[in-house]
Amino acid sequence: xxxxxxxxxxxxxxxxxxxxxxxxxxxxxxxxxxxxxxxxxxxxxxxxxxxxxxxxxxxxxxxxxxxxxxxxxxxxxxxxxxxxxxxxxxxxxxxxxxxxxxxxxxxxxxxxxxxxxxxxxxxxxxxxxxxxxxxxxxxxxxxxxxxxxxxxxxxxxxxxxxxxxxxxxxxxxxxxxxxxxxxxxxxxxxxxxxxxxxxxxxxxxxxxxxxxxxxxxxxxxxxxxxxxxxxxxxxxxxxxxxxxxxxxxxxxxxxxxxxxxxxxxxxxxxxxxxxxxxxxxxxxxxxxxxxxxxxxxxxxxxxxxxxxxxxxxxxxxxxxxxxxxxxxxxxxxxxxxxxxxxxxxxxxxxxxxxxxxxxxxxxxxxxxxxxxxxxxxxxxxxxxxxxx
Numbered sequence: 392x393x394x395x396x397x398x399x400x401x402x403x404x405x406x407x408x409x410x411x412x413x414x415x416x417x418x419x420x421x422x423x424x425x426x427x428x429x430x431x432x433x434x435x436x437x438x439x440x441x442x443x444x445x446x447x448x449x450x451x452x453x454x455x456x457x458x459x460x461x462x463x464x465x466x467x468x469x470x471x472x473x474x475x476x477x478x479x480x481x482x483x484x485x486x487x488x489x490x491x492x493x494x495x496x497x498x499x500x501x502x503x504x505x506x507x508x509x510x511x512x513x514x515x516x517x518x519x520x521x522x523x524x525x526x527x528x529x530x531x532x533x534x535x536x537x538x539x540x541x542x543x544x545x546x547x548x549x550x551x552x553x554x555x556x557x558x559x560x561x562x563x564x565x566x567x568x569x570x571x572x573x574x575x576x577x578x579x580x581x582x583x584x585x586x587x588x589x590x591x592x593x594x595x596x597x598x599x600x601x602x603x604x605x606x607x608x609x610x611x612x613x614x615x616x617x618x619x620x621x622x623x624x625x626x627x628x629x630x631x632x633x634x635x636x637x638x639x640x641x642x643x644x645x646x647x648x649x650x651x652x653x654x655x656x657x658x659x660x661x662x663x664x665x666x667x668x669x670x671x672x673x674x675x676x677x678x679x680x681x682x683x684x685x686x687x688x689x690x691x692x693x694x695x696x697x698x699x700x701x702x703x704x705x706x707x708x709x710x711x712x713x714x715x716x717x718x719x720x721x722x723x724x725x726x727x728x729x730x731x732x733x734x735x736x737x738x739x740x741x742x743x744x745x746x747x748x749x750x751x752x753x754x755x756x757x758x759x760x761x762x763x764x765x766x767x768x769x770x771x772x773x774x775x776x777x778x779x
Contacts, residue, residue, distance in 0.1 A: 397442030429453030448477035562604035576690035587614035628653035644702035
């Protein structure tokens with residue numbers, strides 16, 4: 392409903408008054424419910440959502456003042472605006488009603504124009520209160536989520552560069568990214584020297600499926616070429632290669648509704664395993680030299696409360712991009728460390744070979760070795776002369 396219209400409860404023990412008020416309110420575009428006494432009003436208020444209550448003061452059993460007292464003590468009803476309507480002495484009734492929490496007051500001989508104006512003011516006030524409450528709830532939710540995510544991201548940032556097992560490092564990168572945004576599936580690709588994207592780990596929780604990484608299970612998917620073998624043109628059809636070549640993230644709410652990119656791979660995966668890929672977040676892994684060394688792809692973000700598949704929100708996308716930067720640094724550090732280890736090992740071999748050559752030279756160039764060579768040569772000649 393617009394801010395001009397609302398759901399209004401009319402509470403009055405006189406049927407004629409209720410009908411008159413209800414008819415006028417409906418003509419103004421409001422949705423109206425009726426209650427003939429205070430207890431019935433409270434029962435209705437606890438079962439339906441209302442934007443305003445028009446409350447008669449003088450009623451049998453439970454009067455309007457008692458209704459106000461019950462409403463202001465109830466956390467779910469406290470915020471509903473109330474306009475009290477009474478035939479009693481105007482000043483006395485108004486003061487008591489306001490003291491008990493009413494937002495406004497009208498005498499029963501009300502003017503329709505004045506009633507409309509005051510209803511409009513109360514509905515606008517209610518709309519602003521609701522908007523403020525939503526903003527505060529959202530701020531509190533985002534604050535809570537930020538604190539929780541920081542408690543995840545910071546340990547990840549510390550742990551990634553210290554992981555010494557490459558397969559465990561790959562697995563940690565993907566699984567932590569999935570955890571951050573509650574994604575059901577994910578794939579990590581690494582760029583090869585042949586300009587392809589190689590599948591290094593694939594994981595889908597709902598299918599209880601994990602391939603590659605520390606599992607040692609072979610991934611049966613061929614690497615994705617970044618360039619067409621025949622024409623040499625960039626392969627922009629596949630989302631992972633597109634992201635690797637263009638270097639920016641792509642966030643899609645439903646891959647079956649997306650246009651311009653090839654999702655035949657996920658669709659074949661879906662058909663084979665009776666799965667339904669939907670939301671997809673694909674992010675490049677940049678190294679310190681500003682080169683894309685891999686791609687992180689997440690599938691099917693889930694609502695933490697309902698498990699419903701939802702799009703990846705922009706805030707989480709920024710966190711995943713930050714995590715991807717940490718991951719790329721960790722991968723680069725690992726590769727450099729392994730390269731350095733190989734270089735050190737190769738240098739050690741070369742040193743050992745040089746040392747052995749030098750030791751051989753020292754032996755063969757000594758006087759003792761020369762005397763042995765001379766004696767061996769003399770013995771060889773004697774043997775030749777004797778025919779042996």
